[in-house]
Amino acid sequence: xxxxxxxFLRSFLAISDTGSYGAAAKRVNKTQSTISxxxxxxxxxxxxxxxxxxxxxxxxxxxxxxxxxxxxxxVRLNEETVNAFRQGDAxxxxxxGMCDDYAQAFLMPALTRFAHRYPLVEVEVLTTDTRSLRxxxxxxSFHAIIGSGNSGLEGLELLRRDRLYWIGSEDHRVHTETRxxxxxxxxxxxxxDMALAALAEGDRAYRxxxxxxxxxxxxxxxxxxxxITIGPKWYLAPGLTLLDDMNRTFPLAEDxxxxxxxxxxxxxxxxxxxxxxxxxxxxxxxLT
Numbered sequence: 001x002x003x004x005x006x007x008f009l010r011s012f013l014a015i016s017d018t019g020s021y022g023a024a025a026k027r028v029n030k031t032q033s034t035i036s037x038x039x040x041x042x043x044x045x046x047x048x049x050x051x052x053x054x055x056x057x058x059x060x061x062x063x064x065x066x067x068x069x070x071x072x073x074x075v076r077l078n079e080e081t082v083n084a085f086r087q088g089d090a091x092x093x094x095x096x097g098m099c100d101d102y103a104q105a106f107l108m109p110a111l112t113r114f115a116h117r118y119p120l121v122e123v124e125v126l127t128t129d130t131r132s133l134r135x136x137x138x139x140x141s142f143h144a145i146i147g148s149g150n151s152g153l154e155g156l157e158l159l160r161r162d163r164l165y166w167i168g169s170e171d172h173r174v175h176t177e178t179r180x181x182x183x184x185x186x187x188x189x190x191x192x193d194m195a196l197a198a199l200a201e202g203d204r205a206y207r208x209x210x211x212x213x214x215x216x217x218x219x220x221x222x223x224x225x226x227x228i229t230i231g232p233k234w235y236l237a238p239g240l241t242l243l244d245d246m247n248r249t250f251p252l253a254e255d256x257x258x259x260x261x262x263x264x265x266x267x268x269x270x271x272x273x274x275x276x277x278x279x280x281x282x283x284x285x286x287l288t
Contacts, residue, residue, distance in 0.1 A: 002045055006078040008038045009071040012050065015039070016068060017278065019057035023157065027275070029266050090269050093122040097136075098146035099189075100127040101215040102257055105234055105284040110276035114269075121269045128213055131188035142262055143270055146277070149256030150190035156258030159281040162232035163254045164194060166246035170239055172225025175246055183210040183218050183227035190255060195230045198250045234284040257281070 014024035015035070025032040043050055048063035060068065098107070103125060111123060126133070130147030133139070147153050149161075168174065174181055180199075184192040199206050210221045222229050223239035230252060236242070259277065 004042065004045060004074070005038075006075055008042045009075050011035050011038045012042060012064075012067070012071055013075060015051065015058055016060055016064065018157070019059065021058065026261075027157075027278075029271050089120065090118050090267075091120045092267070092269065093124055094270055094273055095124040095126075095142050096144045096146065097126045097128065097133040097142050099129060099148070099185075100213055101185075101218075101231065101235065102146060103127050104215050106280045107277070109280040109283075110273065113276045114273050117272065118269050123273065129186055129189040132186075140262065143264060144262060144274065145260045146257060147260070148190040149258055150194070151188075153258075153260060155260050156256075157260070158256055158258045159278060161254055161256040162234070164191065164230050164232060164252040166228060166243040166250065166252070167222060167231050167235060167240050168228040168243045168246075169223050169225045170241045174225055175228045175243055178205060180204065180206045181209040181227040182206050183212070183221045183229045184208055185218070186211055186213045189213075191230055194252055194255070198252055202250045204250060 011024060011028055011030065014027045015021060018024050018027065021035050021039075022032050025035045028035070039050065046063070046067070048067075049061050050064040050067060051058040052061045053059075107125065114121070114123065126142075130145070130151035130153055133142075133145050133147060134151065134153050136142075139145075145153065146159070147156065149156055149158070166175070182195065184195060186192070196206075209227050210218070212218050212221075218229060219235075219237055219240060221227055223237075228243060228246070232255075233242070259274065261274065
């Protein structure tokens with residue numbers, strides 16, 4: 001009877017996410033030659049070709065797309081089975097830095113899954129803008145940084161890409177004021193830079209009335225009609241809406257977010273946490 005090693009499927013999923021055998025190898029903490037050998041054995045077992053080359057990227061073939069959902073289910077069930085019987089006796093601390101808005105939208109699923117598997121491992125999270133993280137004197141004490149792709153931070157592994165929009169209150173239209181009030185992230189935030197650049201290009205008068213690095217506070221300021229802000233669609237919460245006229249007149253570009261794993265030992269808990277984090281960035285948590 002033929003059987004598929006779940007470890008092969010983890011490598012398969014890593015390649016499907018990254019499009020690269022090399023990047024997948026780093027993600028699952030294996031050599032690229034091991035990844036290649038695993039995919040060869042997986043293809044031989046199934047009798048299909050799983051990937052097609054498109055330039056330097058490896059894209060899923062039609063057969064690879066068929067396998068994708070099976071692979072996700074098998075890996076998840078295997079993990080749940082092991083966790084049901086395994087005692088999470090590992091200890092230590094994982095230290096990460098990320099922007100507050102990304103933390104509130106994407107971090108909880110990873111924290112929840114990780115806590116169930118490694119209840120004795122502490123996860124320390126520092127939330128601030130990416131440029132501030134990059135310039136910290138104690139940067140080498142972090143295991144990973146999750147930040148904007150427009151921040152100048154090199155070596156980021158892409159997690160997701162989103163278009164930015166102007167966002168205001170459902171009950172107020174302060175963006176029609178002569179000098180439009182803005183609520184923005186602190187100096188050094190790429191979203192702030194993109195907002196001000198768009199207004200400058202469109203010669204739109206504005207005044208910055210609120211600056212913060214706290215996502216919940218910024219949304220509250222906008223919801224109460226004190227200012228408008230910018231963000232992806234997942235940033236919307238009850239009481240907030242996209243400002244269609246602003247988005248037509250002063251369109252904003254995309255921003256990406258990625259993870260940079262810093263130097264240090266890739267322990268099993270850290271590798272698992274990073275995998276949970278990558279999965280969490282596929283589906284944001286609804287903001288309330």
